[in-house]
Ligand code: ADP
């Protein structure tokens with residue numbers, strides 16, 4: 001297990017991510033709590049870290065606090081501090097105002113600011129230095145996601161003895177979009193410092209290989225990139241997953257099953273319960289799906305006496321302008337739909353802007369009939385897999401956007417194009433009325449996919465490949 005030598009951590013397996021699995025939150029009365037951090041990265045990696053002893057280097061979610069390493073449920077946590085300005089420029093700015101929209105098909109316009117970039121370089125260096133300090137000789141270091149794309153190269157310069165993996169949880173854009181980035185060369189070279197670069201889909205790995213061919217003097221042979229100094233980086237796809245069995249077991253437990261029944265009762269025992277679960281993000285297509293549902297009700301194609309749509313949205317990145325704007329737009333849309341179509345004691349749309357414990361999520365997934373996942377672009381989308389894992393039998397329907405990474409594996413879902421509102425409408429209707437044997441056939445295939453390809457297999461595939469790379 002990671003040793004603590006005079007307060008200093010030393011580990012042979014190190015994960016480096018902007019987020020730690022837990023966030024430090026200060027309550028109004030001054031007391032402090034640790035809460036599970038939002039998002040798919042943490043959902044996926046937490047079980048990996050529990051299964052492998054190691055250290056997790058990351059930010060604890062609050063500004064201007066320097067914290068010592070500590071143990072949390074068998075994981076050694078190494079907090080990295082960020083100042084208030086760094087949160088604004090590196091996290092909200094370059095990571096979520098530049099890279100996030102650029103990598104998600106520019107569904108919102110990315111902003112390019114040199115001060116943001118300077119903060120990104122500075123903070124990436126801090127993460128690299130902290131990872132270098134806690135890594136044993138010859139350790140494996142696994143760097144995560146778009147916030148830390150410079151870390152692989154920085155770390156390789158500091159510690160050539162390390163085996164360095166990188167995994168991108170979000171899409172990697174086509175060259176035509178990526179090359180807007182004023183710092184495209186630095187980012188590409190930053191990633192190439194890794195021995196193995198993992199993407200969600202083969203298409204993303206191909207986008208990266210094409211970029212390298214055009215912009216870097218390197219020899220590219222299939223997934224193998226050889227640089228001038230002899231260093232070899234590989235670029236491959238590893239579609240990420242969840243701890244399917246533990247979600248399943250949680251959802252089948254008696255308290256969660258009871259809670260699922262209570263939810264349906266509290267909703268007035270609808271014939272069909274639709275469910276949406278997302279971070280409140282403009283990439284998720286929440287507006288499109290609510291608009292489609294609202295129109296179906298107003299046109300009488302769905303009866304508000306029979307159906308209810310529950311939309312849960314976790315607050316996210318609330319100081320970034322695009323996210324504030326989205327929140328207002330959704331508030332307005334929900335109000336309009338319920339105002340137009342609701343009656344006394346009956347609102348077709350139930351909207352909860354809040355985060356819930358995993359038990360409650362499992363109860364929602366169990367209670368729902370139709371899960372509605374409509375991102376305009378998404379690296380994977382673990383919500384889709386969680387819904388499938390939580391089903392107790394071959395029932396329920398998954399409506400899934402073609403633009404989610406999950407669509408690559410979950411081929412038997414009811415697929416939609418989220419840009420086509422009529423397509424969403426027709427598919428919501430079909431998924432709610434389809435014959436039980438059709439639903440069962442689809443769900444059986446989806447469940448097999450999700451149980452056969454869980455997070456343990458993902459981590460094993462990546463780490464085995466990383467192990468077989470030759471460092472140098
Ligand atoms: P992203 O990483 O972009 O947020 P994913 O669908 O891959 O998208 O992962 C989202 C994760 O956050 C899932 O594990 C999901 O269960 C969790 N989650 C989403 N909304 C909520 C919520 N309101 N309360 C608790 N957990 C949530």
Ligand code: G6P
Pocket residue numbers: 019038039040041042145146169170316317
């Ligand atoms: C996505 C990203 C993660 C991020 C998560 C939550 O899953 O890929 O890197 O941690 O969203 O976003 P946040 O900005 O709150 O960390």
